[in-house]
Amino acid sequence: MGLDTLSNSLKDAMKKLAGKTVIDRAAVDELVRDLQRALLSSDVNVKLVMELSKQIKARSLDENLPKGINAREHVLRIVYQELVNLVGKEAEFSLKPQKILMAGLQGSGKTTTTGKLCRYFQRKGLKVGAIGADNFRPGAYAQLETLCKKINVPSYGDPKEKDAVKIVKDGLAALKDMDVVIVDTAGRHALEDDLIDEITEVNAYLKPDHRWLVIDAALGQAARDQAKRFHEAIGIDGVIVTKMDGTAKGGGAMSAVAETQSGIVFIGNGETIDDLERFDANGFISRLLGMGDLKALVEKAEESI
Amino acid sequence: VVEHEFVLSEKDIEESLFELQMVLLESDVAYPVAEAITEHMKKELVGTHRKLRESADDVVTDALRHAIEKVLGEGFDLVSYIKNHEKPVKILFTGVNGTGKTTSVAKIAHYLQSQGLSVVVGAGDTFRAGAIEQIRVHCERLGIKLIAHQEGADPSAVLYDTVEYAKAHKTDVVLADSAGRFHNRVNLMNQLEKIKRVMKPDLVFYVDEAVAGNDAVIRAEEFEKTVSTDGVILTKVDMDPKGGAAISIAYTIGKPLVFLGVGQGYDDMKPFTPSLIIDEIFGDD
Numbered sequence: 001m002g003l004d005t006l007s008n009s010l011k012d013a014m015k016k017l018a019g020k021t022v023i024d025r026a027a028v029d030e031l032v033r034d035l036q037r038a039l040l041s042s043d044v045n046v047k048l049v050m051e052l053s054k055q056i057k058a059r060s061l062d063e064n065l066p067k068g069i070n071a072r073e074h075v076l077r078i079v080y081q082e083l084v085n086l087v088g089k090e091a092e093f094s095l096k097p098q099k100i101l102m103a104g105l106q107g108s109g110k111t112t113t114t115g116k117l118c119r120y121f122q123r124k125g126l127k128v129g130a131i132g133a134d135n136f137r138p139g140a141y142a143q144l145e146t147l148c149k150k151i152n153v154p155s156y157g158d159p160k161e162k163d164a165v166k167i168v169k170d171g172l173a174a175l176k177d178m179d180v181v182i183v184d185t186a187g188r189h190a191l192e193d194d195l196i197d198e199i200t201e202v203n204a205y206l207k208p209d210h211r212w213l214v215i216d217a218a219l220g221q222a223a224r225d226q227a228k229r230f231h232e233a234i235g236i237d238g239v240i241v242t243k244m245d246g247t248a249k250g251g252g253a254m255s256a257v258a259e260t261q262s263g264i265v266f267i268g269n270g271e272t273i274d275d276l277e278r279f280d281a282n283g284f285i286s287r288l289l290g291m292g293d294l295k296a297l298v299e300k301a302e303e304s305i
Numbered sequence: 306v307v308e309h310e311f312v313l314s315e316k317d318i319e320e321s322l323f324e325l326q327m328v329l330l331e332s333d334v335a336y337p338v339a340e341a342i343t344e345h346m347k348k349e350l351v352g353t354h355r356k357l358r359e360s361a362d363d364v365v366t367d368a369l370r371h372a373i374e375k376v377l378g379e380g381f382d383l384v385s386y387i388k389n390h391e392k393p394v395k396i397l398f399t400g401v402n403g404t405g406k407t408t409s410v411a412k413i414a415h416y417l418q419s420q421g422l423s424v425v426v427g428a429g430d431t432f433r434a435g436a437i438e439q440i441r442v443h444c445e446r447l448g449i450k451l452i453a454h455q456e457g458a459d460p461s462a463v464l465y466d467t468v469e470y471a472k473a474h475k476t477d478v479v480l481a482d483s484a485g486r487f488h489n490r491v492n493l494m495n496q497l498e499k500i501k502r503v504m505k506p507d508l509v510f511y512v513d514e515a516v517a518g519n520d521a522v523i524r525a526e527e528f529e530k531t532v533s534t535d536g537v538i539l540t541k542v543d544m545d546p547k548g549g550a551a552i553s554i555a556y557t558i559g560k561p562l563v564f565l566g567v568g569q570g571y572d573d574m575k576p577f578t579p580s581l582i583i584d585e586i587f588g589d590d
């Protein structure tokens with residue numbers, strides 16, 4: 001078993017199309033089946049995979065084969081375009097003064113990423129501070145404070161205060177001289193109505209410039225419904241995918257992006273404070289399919305048109 | 306009465322099998338596992354005799370239920386294991402980052418205490434910011450003895466001290482927390498092997514979360530290879546009650562499920578029984 005065999009079969013299916021100058025329905029069918037397998041093994045939502053593969057099949061068969069490229073390059077280009085359509089849009093943000101609200105499931109990496117984002121803005125020359133509005137998890141503020149202290153960034157929290165809105169209010173006052181304020185929140189999930197209400201209230205009070213959903217790269221099919229609920233509650237405008245230094249492929253994040261009509265802002269790829277990267281669609285999609293540098297392949301094909 | 310019978314062909318069950326594979330995938334059973342289970346079912350079913358009034362759908366659903374029951378197993382009775390072993394019984398908790406190891410240590414400490422057993426916890430995560438504070442607060446609230454060193458200390462040393470404490474105080478159970486680590490980080494996996502050599506756990510519990518998708522298979526396999534686990538704890542089942550990850554993991558490493566974590570409270574820990582997962586997948590009540 002294992003994913004290597006899977007991506008190999010995708011490559012094999014691609015190869016079968018390589019020499020062809022006309023589109024062969026059977027070969028496209030086979031390719032789409034292998035593509036489905038690769039996407040499902042990377043945790044892309046089942047329904048999304050079915051929609052995607054229908055679209056790819058239809059386009060591959062309907063669109064005229066451009067002169068100068070072979071069938072394989074034609075289909076590859078369509079696959080790439082469709083995936084870029086889904087996740088390609090990098091979520092925008094600027095280096096202006098702003099407030100950012102962090103949201104996500106328990107253990108997804110919000111607090112760690114809050115620390116990493118402080119580091120990111122600090123490096124860009126902005127004055128940044130963090131508010132620890134997680135009044136639930138034991139040691140949550142100690143965690144955030146430790147991360148911030150290591151990089152000399154001010155933080156505010158009050159482990160004894162139960163009211164998250166009150167913490168945010170006091171935190172904003174304490175950090176009023178900062179350009180950028182990042183608010184870490186407690187983990188919660190779609191079925192916890194009281195906690196969803198809480199973050200709705202924090203959001204209404206804070207009026208943040210951005211509301212970023214932190215998604216673990218290993219998150220599976222649940223990603224879609226979870227993202228939907230967060231989006232309904234506070235309006236997610238960016239996704240951060242954490243733990244991409246493991247072996248998970250991040251397909252759940254793709255569902256979250258589709259559900260929130262947003263884009264991926266950052267990728268977390270390690271436990272230390274500098275392990276944060278801006279999102280790169282090509283790298284993400286190539287990894288999702290286990291296919292190496294797809295963009296280069298597609299560009300090469302496009303040059304010969 | 307003569308029952309009419311017919312022989313199931315591949316064609317009769319193809320569609321039901323495909324639909325069931327989709328159900329498994331939507332329940333977060335990893336792709337290769339879902340495929341292996343349906344392949345296995347196909348082999349078992351094709352050519353068998355069925356009564357005419359049974360629909361192919363029912364036959365396939367029934368077979369799937371049995372297949373999953375077999376994969377999931379019967380669970381593991383931790384309390385009787387402890388009662389039947391030399392004390393202290395030492396349990397090491399491990400798994401990737403953020404799955405719920407520390408919270409599970411607290412919940413299980415609480416559970417064992419309520420069963421009349423004495424417990425000491427070792428703060429074996431000396432790496433992550435705030436980790437020691439987190440387990441300290443849990444233990445304070447539960448009135449459980451904690452052995453901790455400073456942040457950055459050698460985790461093996463902390464856990465060694467915890468075992469020594471248990472021996473000296475005739476404590477029944479040692480629960481050893483450890484830092485989250487990824488299976489592809491060689492140095493961290495080596496550290497885990499060292500912890501294992503030093504504290505000599507009786508049981509290694511592998512902790513993963515119900516919301517994990519396909520990676521559940523890969524990491525379970527790697528942890529199994531490096532430290533050889535004895536039982537699985539699946540957390541965050543309240544987020545994703547279908548818990549297909551339970552099937553992925555059990556199928557991959559064949560170790561019993563011990564507990565399911567179903568929330569953040571200390572009582573939100575259920576000893577595993579197969580119906581907890583099966584009923585959700587098949588939509589029974």
Ligand SMILES: Nc1nc2c(ncn2[C@@H]2O[C@H](COP(=O)(O)OP(=O)(O)OP(=O)(O)O)[C@@H](O)[C@H]2O)c(=O)[nH]1
Nearest residue numbers: 106107108109110111112187243268269270402403
């Ligand atoms: N390897 C790796 N670990 C990460 C990454 N991001 C976070 N982690 C780890 O994941 C675990 C959980 O991270 P936290 O930041 O505590 O997650 P959280 O979302 O704040 O958790 P709650 O507040 O309990 O909901 C910790 O062990 C982090 O060190 C990453 O990009 N790579």
Ligand SMILES: Nc1nc2c(ncn2[C@@H]2O[C@H](COP(=O)(O)OP(=O)(O)OP(=O)(O)O)[C@@H](O)[C@H]2O)c(=O)[nH]1
Nearest residue numbers: 106107402403404405406407408485541566567568
């Ligand atoms: N909803 C829910 N949350 C849980 C469950 N178990 C743990 N959590 C939460 O998940 C988050 C991470 O739990 P931890 O116990 O810190 O996880 P960990 O594996 O020790 O994390 P690291 O030490 O950072 O690797 C916390 O917010 C816990 O409260 C569960 O069964 N259900």
Ligand SMILES: [Mg+2]
Nearest residue numbers: 110111134140
């Ligand atoms: Mg946190």
Ligand SMILES: [Mg+2]
Nearest residue numbers: 406407430436
């Ligand atoms: Mg922990």
